[in-house]
Amino acid sequence: MTQSKANDPADSNEARLSRRDWIFLPMLALLTIALILSFAWLIKHMFFSETPESWKDCLVLNDPSTGVRGIPNSVCRIKSFESPMVEYRMNNCGHRAGMECVPKQPGTYRIVMIGSSFAEGARLRREETFAALLPGELSQKTGQKIELYNEGMGWGFTHSVALRFNEVLAAKPDMILWILTPVDILSASTVSVERGAYTSRMEQRLAGHPILVAAYDRLSEARNMLTEYASGNKELLQHFLYKSQSLYLSAYLKNDNEAEAEFLRVESSKTLQSDLQQAEMDAESIEGQAKASGIPLVAVLLPNRAQAAMIAQGEWPAGYDPYKLNNELRAIIVRHGGIYIDVLPDFRTMPDFDKHYLPVDGHPDAKGHAIIAHLLARELTSGTVPVLKAAAQPQASSAQER
Amino acid sequence: MDAASFQFVAFGLVVALVSNFSRSYIWRSIVLFSASFLFLGLLAHNPVVFLPLAGFLLLGYVALILFERGWSRSMVWAILAVILVYVWLKKYTFLPEETFLRFPYFTLGLSYIFFRVLHLLIEAGDSSEKRPIGLGAYLLYTLNFTTLVSGPIQRYDEFARDQFATEPIALGPRVIGLQLERIVRGFFKVNVLAMLLHAVHEDALVQLTDSFSPFSLRILAAFRLAQVYPLFLYANFSGYIDIVIALARLMRVRLPENFDRPFSAASVLDFWNRWHITLSTWLKTYVYNPLLLTLMRRISSIALQPFLGVLCFFVTFFLIGVWHGRTSEFIVFGLITGAGISVNKLWQLGLTRALGRKGYKALAKNIVYSSFGRGLNYSWFAFTLFWFWAGWKQIDRVLSALSVADWFGVWVIAWLQATLILALWEWLRPALLSLKTSEGPVLTSRYARVVYASALVLASLVITLLLNQPAPAIVYKAF
Numbered sequence: 031m032t033q034s035k036a037n038d039p040a041d042s043n044e045a046r047l048s049r050r051d052w053i054f055l056p057m058l059a060l061l062t063i064a065l066i067l068s069f070a071w072l073i074k075h076m077f078f079s080e081t082p083e084s085w086k087d088c089l090v091l092n093d094p095s096t097g098v099r100g101i102p103n104s105v106c107r108i109k110s111f112e113s114p115m116v117e118y119r120m121n122n123c124g125h126r127a128g129m130e131c132v133p134k135q136p137g138t139y140r141i142v143m144i145g146s147s148f149a150e151g152a153r154l155r156r157e158e159t160f161a162a163l164l165p166g167e168l169s170q171k172t173g174q175k176i177e178l179y180n181e182g183m184g185w186g187f188t189h190s191v192a193l194r195f196n197e198v199l200a201a202k203p204d205m206i207l208w209i210l211t212p213v214d215i216l217s218a219s220t221v222s223v224e225r226g227a228y229t230s231r232m233e234q235r236l237a238g239h240p241i242l243v244a245a246y247d248r249l250s251e252a253r254n255m256l257t258e259y260a261s262g263n264k265e266l267l268q269h270f271l272y273k274s275q276s277l278y279l280s281a282y283l284k285n286d287n288e289a290e291a292e293f294l295r296v297e298s299s300k301t302l303q304s305d306l307q308q309a310e311m312d313a314e315s316i317e318g319q320a321k322a323s324g325i326p327l328v329a330v331l332l333p334n335r336a337q338a339a340m341i342a343q344g345e346w347p348a349g350y351d352p353y354k355l356n357n358e359l360r361a362i363i364v365r366h367g368g369i370y371i372d373v374l375p376d377f378r379t380m381p382d383f384d385k386h387y388l389p390v391d392g393h394p395d396a397k398g399h400a401i402i403a404h405l406l407a408r409e410l411t412s413g414t415v416p417v418l419k420a421a422a423q424p425q426a427s428s429a430q431e432r
Numbered sequence: 433m434d435a436a437s438f439q440f441v442a443f444g445l446v447v448a449l450v451s452n453f454s455r456s457y458i459w460r461s462i463v464l465f466s467a468s469f470l471f472l473g474l475l476a477h478n479p480v481v482f483l484p485l486a487g488f489l490l491l492g493y494v495a496l497i498l499f500e501r502g503w504s505r506s507m508v509w510a511i512l513a514v515i516l517v518y519v520w521l522k523k524y525t526f527l528p529e530e531t532f533l534r535f536p537y538f539t540l541g542l543s544y545i546f547f548r549v550l551h552l553l554i555e556a557g558d559s560s561e562k563r564p565i566g567l568g569a570y571l572l573y574t575l576n577f578t579t580l581v582s583g584p585i586q587r588y589d590e591f592a593r594d595q596f597a598t599e600p601i602a603l604g605p606r607v608i609g610l611q612l613e614r615i616v617r618g619f620f621k622v623n624v625l626a627m628l629l630h631a632v633h634e635d636a637l638v639q640l641t642d643s644f645s646p647f648s649l650r651i652l653a654a655f656r657l658a659q660v661y662p663l664f665l666y667a668n669f670s671g672y673i674d675i676v677i678a679l680a681r682l683m684r685v686r687l688p689e690n691f692d693r694p695f696s697a698a699s700v701l702d703f704w705n706r707w708h709i710t711l712s713t714w715l716k717t718y719v720y721n722p723l724l725l726t727l728m729r730r731i732s733s734i735a736l737q738p739f740l741g742v743l744c745f746f747v748t749f750f751l752i753g754v755w756h757g758r759t760s761e762f763i764v765f766g767l768i769t770g771a772g773i774s775v776n777k778l779w780q781l782g783l784t785r786a787l788g789r790k791g792y793k794a795l796a797k798n799i800v801y802s803s804f805g806r807g808l809n810y811s812w813f814a815f816t817l818f819w820f821w822a823g824w825k826q827i828d829r830v831l832s833a834l835s836v837a838d839w840f841g842v843w844v845i846a847w848l849q850a851t852l853i854l855a856l857w858e859w860l861r862p863a864l865l866s867l868k869t870s871e872g873p874v875l876t877s878r879y880a881r882v883v884y885a886s887a888l889v890l891a892s893l894v895i896t897l898l899l900n901q902p903a904p905a906i907v908y909k910a911f
Contacts, residue, residue: 047605047878055609055882062886267898276634277627277899284901343638381642382649 074266078111088120089184097190097221098183100124111265112388113153123197127180128156133202139176139417141165142201144191145209148332149182151399153388158396160403167407172418182209188218188312195316199323205417206320207406208329208368212293212337212355218308265390272389275339282336283347293355294337294346310362317366327368328415331356332402333377335387341377342384371409373402433474435581435906436622436672438896441615443471444578444675448682452603455684457596461572464595464683471577472538481538484521488542491517492549493570499556500564507557511550518546524758541580543755543911547714548574552588554718569596578680582672582908584690585710591685600684609878611678613885618678620888621671624895627903629664632656633821641829650833651842657830658846661817662810665907666694669708672906695854698796698805700776700812704749708908711752720748742777746770756820756911761827765819772812799855806858807851811843 047055085091088106090099100120109115123131134140143149143161151159161180168176179201183190191198191208198206237243272278283291292302313329320327333341333352340352356374363370377383386398394402413419433439447467451460472482495510521539523532552565552573565573565588573591594601639645639653673690680687690709697703704712724744728737753766784792795801818827831839865873874880896903 047609051878055878058879058882059886062883063890066887066890264894264898267894271628271895271899274628274631274635275638277631280901281899342642342644344642379644381639381645 070266074111078266078269079109080111081107081109081115083108083110085184088118091185092222094221095193097187097193098185098223099194100126100183110153110388110391112269112391114155116153116155119156125179125181125183125197126150126156128162129177129179131201134177134179135175137175139172139174139204140202141168141176141178141205141207142198142203143178143180143182143207143209144186144198145182146186146190146211146214147182147184147393148211149180149209150184150186151180151182152184153391153393154396154399158399160399160406163400163403164406167403168410168418171407171411178207179203185217185220185223187214187220188309190221192312192315193221195319199319199325203325205415206325206327207410208316208327210329210331210359212331212334213290215305215309215355215359216290216293216302218305218312268390270389273385275343275384278384278389279336279339283350290334291336294340294350294352296349296351296354298354306358306362309359310366313362313368314366317363317368321367326415326417327363328371328410329359329363329368330371330373330406330409331359333374335384335392337374338377338380338387339384341374342381344378369415371406371414373405373409376405376409433471434902435909436619436675437902438619441619441675441679443467443474444679445615445682447577448679451683455600457598457600460600460684461568461595464576465568465572468572468575468577468580471580472575475540476538481536484533484537485539485542485545488514488517488521489545489549489571489574492553492574493567495553496549496556496565496570499553504557507553511553514546514549514553518542522758525760540909541582544579544581544583544585545574547583547585547711548588550718551585551714555588578676578683578685579687581676582669582906582911583708583710584673584677584688585714586687590688594685597684601686603682603684606878608682610881611681613881614674614678616885616888616892618671618674620892621667621674622906623671623903624888624892626664626667626671627895627899629660629667630904633660633664636660637826637830640833641826651838654834654839654842655846655849658811658814658842659850661821662695662814664904665817666691668904668906669908672908695810696806696858697809698802699780700772700809701745701780703809703813704752704773711755715748715752719751720744723747738781742774742781745777746774749773759823761819761823765816768816768819772816803851803855803858804847806854807847807849810850810854811847814846815843 084106085108088101088104090096090101093099100123102120102122102124104120104124106118107115108118118126121127121129121131125131141164149161151161156162159180161178161182165176165178168174168178181194181198181201186194188210272281283294292299298306317327337352337355340346340350346352353374356372360370360372380401383398383401386395386401387393388395411418433443447463451463451467453459453463476482492514495506495514498506498510520527520531521533521537521542523529552570556565569592572595573588576586576591579586633656636653636656639649640657645653670691677687677689688710692706692709694703694707697706724740727740727744731737731740747770749772750766750770753764753769754762756762756765780792783795787795818830822830834842864875867874869877871877
């Protein structure tokens with residue numbers, strides 16, 4: 031056996047720490063961490079400030095008989111950390127419609143739009159939303175005077191829409207445009223948002239065991255607090271990290287605590303099947319009423335960011351299919367007499383569309399809304415909706431005459 | 433347990449702690465032996481999967497005993513047998529598929545075990561002074577969990593010097609602090625930096641190969657693709673090496689360094705002295721030098737001798753390339769790596785001939801020349817790595833995404849960009865290190881190290897918690 035020489039200078043006796051360093055170095059480590067956390071906090075509050083979500087000023091959030099609904103003639107001003115200050119001004123019927131709740135002008139083709147926060151234009155000024163942009167595009171394409179009365183409402187998932195469908199009919203539409211998103215289906219039965227927009231898979235499993243739910247909530251809170259504290263600001267970091275398509279997508283797909291990615295899986299879970307059943311019941315009710323009133327109903331699924339990214343890439347991991355929910359919804363809508371327009375394949379031709387979602391919040395930004403307006407206008411006038419196609423032809427022929 | 437994961441670090445720290453319960457080499461060896469076997473057990477639960485590896489180790493050990501007992505005439509055959517079995521177990525695609533074993537088996541770290549076994553056999557055959565290596569020491573050396581997965585490739589004598597020392601190397605608070613800081617740095621490199629760089633690479637790949645991407649998006653993606661992979665690979669591999677070197681040091685064993693600021697190299701020749709150093713050294717010792725000596729003995733022409741060196745460089749670095757993988761892409765990687773180093777050597781010879789030795793040395797020291805050399809080396813390495821990270825299909829998609837002229841433009845600009853950035857870094861680094869106190873540079877003082885180690889711990893924890901997904905696996909683990 032040998033003797034191993036200590037030829038590393040750090041091994042020598044003079045490299046021993048002084049007593050002062052035993053105290054000073056740990057303090058320095060703590061100070062560094064405290065400074066970084068404070069700096070992160072400062073950045074967040076300087077550049078990504080947010081107002082408390084005062085939805086209660088303009089929405090009734092917990093009335094199970096109607097679902098979430100707007101308070102007539104109310105205003106909320108809310109700034110989320112990724113959006114500018116946004117005003118949500120409700121009209122005399124409690125809709126963020128950009129117009130009063132009055133009968134349409136003669137000669138005007140009125141579309142009433144329903145759906146949840148995508149349709150409502152959450153996180154955006156109203157004039158930037160596709161609800162505001164679409165009538166202009168449609169009028170231009172068809173030569174008709176078209177107005178869009180927006181009854182889209184945050185948390186207006188399928189059952190809420192069904193509960194308040196009388197409001198849709200009261201607006202005397204010529205056509206109903208139902209904007210669906212994955213979360214509308216995953217939260218189909220949600221009509222009250224006292225405890226958050228939708229429940230996690232674990233919460234769903236624990237449902238019926240109030241003590242376990244409470245314990246899980248406490249644990250979740252503690253975990254969230256710890257994460258937030260350690261990160262200085264969780265959302266701030268996510269905002270930057272999730273700008274990467276691949277990081278966002280893998281984080282989204284691998285986050286087993288959320289039920290959200292379930293709709294992308296080829297094999298539907300029982301929870302998703304039950305959500306789809308609820309959505310179908312609501313669709314049956316909504317489409318039945320529309321049909322009885324002689325109003326065409328057109329439904330469309332807009333993708334969430336992960337879905338848009340997968341479609342844009344044109345390939346996805348085994349066991350996933352971003353088109354699956356689209357196919358299921360088409361079958362449901364068509365089965366009950368509605369018209370389904372399919373915009374998902376259009377996202378294949380837009381490789382960076384997923385950049386037009388707010389990275390953490392998940393709603394489309396202004397550019398995203400403009401693109402959606404354009405896509406919807408194109409699909410609605412392509413012949414899928416006979417009335418709008420029929421209206422498009424005279425304009426085309428008059429253009430030729432000119 | 434993935435290499436460089438939090439679990440791996442925790443495992444290593446616990447082993448290091450237990451190892452230090454006694455300074456006795458017997459105790460430390462028992463701990464290392466148990467930990468290495470436990471590590472293997474954690475990687476695969478079915479003992480059957482280890483049978484081929486056990487057979488390979490046994491073959492090596494039997495050959496070693498034969499050499500030790502004077503059967504050195506059979507050395508060439510034994511070495512060939514070890515190489516053949518290695519190639520067969522690794523399922524190199526040029527072998528008929530029907531000959532391969534049909535059941536799944538454990539090959540993690542086999543390449544590194546192969547290098548260690550060959551090293552032992554060659555040294556045992558060459559050495560006049562025979563020092564028998566017992567089975568325990570053999571297994572301890574070949575299966576050492578700190579070097580099993582991706583090296584570094586340590587020489588046996590260096591391993592034995594520290595592992596079996598009656599008076600092991602010192603381990604004071606300062607050394608422990610430095611090693612903990614190195615573990616943090618390595619963990620950050622693998623789990624944060626490499627993950628972010630990997631994401632940049634993946635995003636660029638998607639944008640470049642998507643037929644619907646507009647030209648502007650594709651050209652920007654091509655720039656990112658032409659630049660980012662070497663950084664990712666460096667963060668991924670050197671981060672892992674940082675962790676294992678530090679863990680081994682905490683167990684009172686010094687592992688050899690595997691990296692020496694590789695992107696500071698101003699030539700391809702210099703680069704391979706700084707990148708995966710233990711592999712390059714191994715091949716220089718056991719391939720380049722013997723081959724050069726043999727050729728020089730056979731070809732006596734003085735005029736040809738410099739070119740023999742070029743040929744030997746080509747063969748050595750071709751082998752480095754081929755070692756990396758079993759498929760034809762790695763043959764191309766080996767060919768272009770070998771070609772790059774040979775052209776560099778020829779360039780060096782040509783300039784020396786044209787300018788004289790002194791003139792060439794002066795030119796090599798010229799800041800503009802070395803800066804452009806640095807940028808060229810980086811870009812060349814990034815280019816060769818296309819055959820390292822991509823399969824033929826992907827290479828085809830990547831290269832056909834832009835025209836030849838566009839790609840040429842991308843690489844020229846990538847070269848200039850790398851030149852500028854690396855020149856800036858080469859200027860900045862000494863400038864920062866020149867800030868000194870009486871104890872040395874401020875930035876390498878224990879205070880500065882504590883500050884950035886704390887920042888890295890926080891960043892690593894937060895980002896790994898937030899993203900809630902494993903970082904890309906250690907690339908060299910697959911080889």
